[in-house]
Amino acid sequence: MVSVSAPGKLMIFGEHAVVYGHPCVVTAVGERVTVSVEKTDDGRVIIEAPKVKNTTFVEEAIRQAKTHWNIPDCGLRVTTDSTFSSQYGFGSSSAVTVAVLDALRRFFEKKENKKELFDLAYKTILAVQGVGSGFDAAAAVWGGTLLYKKGGVLLEALKISGQLPLIVGYTGVKADTATIVREVADKRGKFPEKMDRIFDAIGKLAADAKQKIEEGDWERAGTLMDFNQEYLRDIGVSSDKLEMLISAAKKAGAWGAKLSGAGGGDCMIALASRDKHDAIKKAMTDAGGQVLEVVNCAPGVQMDTTDDQSELFVVVDKNDTVLGYKTRGECHADKTLMHRGIGLLVFDRTGRVLLQKRSMTKDTRPGYWSTSVGGHVMKGETYEQAIAREAKEELGIDVPMKLYKKHIIRYPGETEMEALFTATHEGPFHSNTEEIDEVKFFSKEELSSAITTGTIHLTEAVLLNLQVVGFL
Numbered sequence: 338m339v340s341v342s343a344p345g346k347l348m349i350f351g352e353h354a355v356v357y358g359h360p361c362v363v364t365a366v367g368e369r370v371t372v373s374v375e376k377t378d379d380g381r382v383i384i385e386a387p388k389v390k391n392t393t394f395v396e397e398a399i400r401q402a403k404t405h406w407n408i409p410d411c412g413l414r415v416t417t418d419s420t421f422s423s424q425y426g427f428g429s430s431s432a433v434t435v436a437v438l439d440a441l442r443r444f445f446e447k448k449e450n451k452k453e454l455f456d457l458a459y460k461t462i463l464a465v466q467g468v469g470s471g472f473d474a475a476a477a478v479w480g481g482t483l484l485y486k487k488g489g490v491l492l493e494a495l496k497i498s499g500q501l502p503l504i505v506g507y508t509g510v511k512a513d514t515a516t517i518v519r520e521v522a523d524k525r526g527k528f529p530e531k532m533d534r535i536f537d538a539i540g541k542l543a544a545d546a547k548q549k550i551e552e553g554d555w556e557r558a559g560t561l562m563d564f565n566q567e568y569l570r571d572i573g574v575s576s577d578k579l580e581m582l583i584s585a586a587k588k589a590g591a592w593g594a595k596l597s598g599a600g601g602g603d604c605m606i607a608l609a610s611r612d613k614h615d616a617i618k619k620a621m622t623d624a625g626g627q628v629l630e631v632v633n634c635a636p637g638v639q640m641d642t643t644d645d646q647s648e649l650f651v652v653v654d655k656n657d658t659v660l661g662y663k664t665r666g667e668c669h670a671d672k673t674l675m676h677r678g679i680g681l682l683v684f685d686r687t688g689r690v691l692l693q694k695r696s697m698t699k700d701t702r703p704g705y706w707s708t709s710v711g712g713h714v715m716k717g718e719t720y721e722q723a724i725a726r727e728a729k730e731e732l733g734i735d736v737p738m739k740l741y742k743k744h745i746i747r748y749p750g751e752t753e754m755e756a757l758f759t760a761t762h763e764g765p766f767h768s769n770t771e772e773i774d775e776v777k778f779f780s781k782e783e784l785s786s787a788i789t790t791g792t793i794h795l796t797e798a799v800l801l802n803l804q805v806v807g808f809l
């Protein structure tokens with residue numbers, strides 16, 4: 338059996354305008370849809386989806402997957418489950434579509450390619466509901482927070498560490514996205530110039546917001562949210578209930594607030610300093626809203642075993658004396674729990690260094706370039722055993738390695754005692770596509786220029802490691 342899960346989404350900036358080709362900012366939420374696939378003997382395809390009212394997306398996804406990957410007719414049981422109500426507008430249909438496609442892809446051992454998976458999911462969604470920009474499928478596939486353009490012609494992961502300081506309020510009213518999108522299209526037919534001017538302004542604002550979010554300029558990002566809400570009011574998609582919650586959040590001190598999604602109901606979001614969250618949540622509840630506790634910047638579709646949060650890490654003091662064992666989830670949520678990590682820098686004979694681009698499904702630093710091999714020491718392992726295991730798992734190599742140095746690396750949310758190893762190897766590398774999007778050798782000049790032009794982003798660990806060995 339294969340089991341995968343995909344996240345829901347929240348639109349942060351740019352709804353409606355994205356349908357007309359402008360960029361939007363979307364974040365994946367911690368609420369997930371899980372799909373498992375197993376073979377049955379009787380040749381029938383059985384869908385067990387107790388929490389899904391309408392199984393059309395599941396059925397269409399199975400049809401699309403069979404055609405696309407040439408899957409022969411056979412007996413299958415496809416089971417879905419979800420941690421969230423489809424009422425909230427978190428995009429459960431897109432999440433279930435992506436999860437079904439990815440579960441079938443893995444079950445029939447088809448190659449991993451996120452863009453291909455996205456294209457297939459978008460095709461499935463359009464076949465079922467006829468309209469939409471596909472932003473929700475992008476969030477379900479890649480996770481994190483994305484700058485996105487319709488059809489995936491632009492896809493950029495925002496560089497943020499940690500969470501967006503968001504509060505989510507549900508109006509209690511279910512919105513019908515497809516109907517609202519069609520109403521907006523009718524309005525655009527009647528007032529093309531006015532509507533296109535508004536969409537254009539919303540698109541610019543979304544691109545601007547991406548930059549402010551990456552800079553951590555939340556106050557300005559909040560102001561942009563307020564502007565975005567004004568435009569959404571102008572196109573007529575807000576509602577009294579949404580306005581009540583938005584105004585309550587603003588009065589209680591939010592930097593900005595707006596509806597999230599098609600409008601007419603579903604959810605609103607407020608951006609606010611953490612110390613104001615309790616007061617804002619109370620104000621929104623008093624105004625008749627339901628506060629939803631959801632994390633954002635969640636990982637995209639992944640096998641349920643990837644980055645198992647219950648794995649036991651080795652917790653140490655600054656002299657590397659073992660203090661005890663804590664789970665991955667605990668260590669990544671508390672920077673006082675220094676734990677053992679490992680890194681390997683692989684060089685070729687000309688002195689170029691091999692870096693890996695972390696998969697978008699990683700729980701930390703998705704999409705960043707990092708050390709050739711990296712990971713954690715598990716309970717019962719030595720540093721040497723751990724790095725040998727990771728080198729085999731991540732790159733498919735078994736090479737002699739030298740311990741270069743042991744040092745402490747402090748990330749914004751976690752602290753590692755890292756043993757850095759070096760090795761020489763020319764490849765081939767069989768990189769693990771679960772964990773790594775790409776591996777590539779860089780000369781000193783290539784790497785410095787890519788960093789200066791901002792075409793790649795490095796993890797703190799690889800930056801430090803490359804400085805330690807004198808490469809940067």
Ligand code: MEV
Pocket residue numbers: 348351352353354355356468469470471472514518597598599
């Ligand atoms: C709905 O959540 C967001 C819209 O922009 C529609 C879409 O992008 O598919 C209104």
